[in-house]
Amino acid sequence: GQQVMQIPQYQHVQEGEDFTTYCNSSTTLSNIQWYKQRPGGHPVFLIQLVKSGEVKKQKRLTFQFGEAKKNSSLHITATQTTDVGTYFCAGEDNAGNMLTFGGGTRLMVKP
Amino acid sequence: DTEVTQTPKHLVMGMTNKKSLKCEQHMGHRAMYWYKQKAKKPPELMFVYSYEKLSINESVPSRFSPECPNSSLLNLHLHALQPEDSALYLCASSYPGSSYGYTFGSGTRLTVV
Numbered sequence: 391g392q393q394v395m396q397i398p399q400y401q402h403v404q405e406g407e408d409f410t411t412y413c414n415s416s417t418t419l420s421n422i423q424w425y426k427q428r429p430g431g432h433p434v435f436l437i438q439l440v441k442s443g444e445v446k447k448q449k450r451l452t453f454q455f456g457e458a459k460k461n462s463s464l465h466i467t468a469t470q471t472t473d474v475g476t477y478f479c480a481g482e483d484n485a486g487n488m489l490t491f492g493g494g495t496r497l498m499v500k501p
Numbered sequence: 502d503t504e505v506t507q508t509p510k511h512l513v514m515g516m517t518n519k520k521s522l523k524c525e526q527h528m529g530h531r532a533m534y535w536y537k538q539k540a541k542k543p544p545e546l547m548f549v550y551s552y553e554k555l556s557i558n559e560s561v562p563s564r565f566s567p568e569c570p571n572s573s574l575l576n577l578h579l580h581a582l583q584p585e586d587s588a589l590y591l592c593a594s595s596y597p598g599s600s601y602g603y604t605f606g607s608g609t610r611l612t613v614v
Contacts, residue, residue: 435602
């Protein structure tokens with residue numbers, strides 16, 4: 391079955407430093423989605439990438455989808471304490487009806 | 502209304518009890534999902550309903566029984582659960598082909614004693 395790996399598992403940064411999490415799928419994806427889950431909360435949708443090589447930006451967040459549609463990354467510039475949480479990538483299969491989550495990267499930001 | 506509402510928020514049940522989790526959305530989404538999430542782990546897909554029909558059952562034990570009474574409602578019936586079934590149960594919905602991802606509810610935190 392489809393597997394989605396994500397690294398690192400944890401990342402401690404000083405406020406103002408940059409942060410990147412990487413995601414890799416065992417199979418070619420229809421699309422990749424990114425979610426943020428705050429401690430004690432539920433996953434909240436951030437963005438969806440569909441096209442090979444696609445890059446999207448949301449303020450300090452930059453999302454990339456690999457040329458082979460099997461890997462993706464999320465980069466946060468100048469982290470803030472409000473960025474704390476676990477960031478999950480999630481790949482959707484080509485049938486479009488099954489979203490498989492990566493293991494998540496837990497971001498901790500020291501003020 | 503851009504929410505998925507789950508009830509109850511917390512549930513403690515014994516291993517011989519029968520209980521149900523409820524999920525409701527009024528966004529016109531035609532796919533609804535149950536996920537199970539253990540502490541510090543990603544959500545794991547349990548069931549997918551597409552246009553009110555069960556389309557995916559990820560080898561979930563029969564003590565979990567999903568039901569989709571209509572396009573806005575999704576239930577998860579629980580019977581004879583084990584302590585290892587204690588987890589956060591998340592409902593989500595989406596519109597097939599949409600670029601807006603899944604909308605998750607805030608979950609039901611289930612403890613089996």
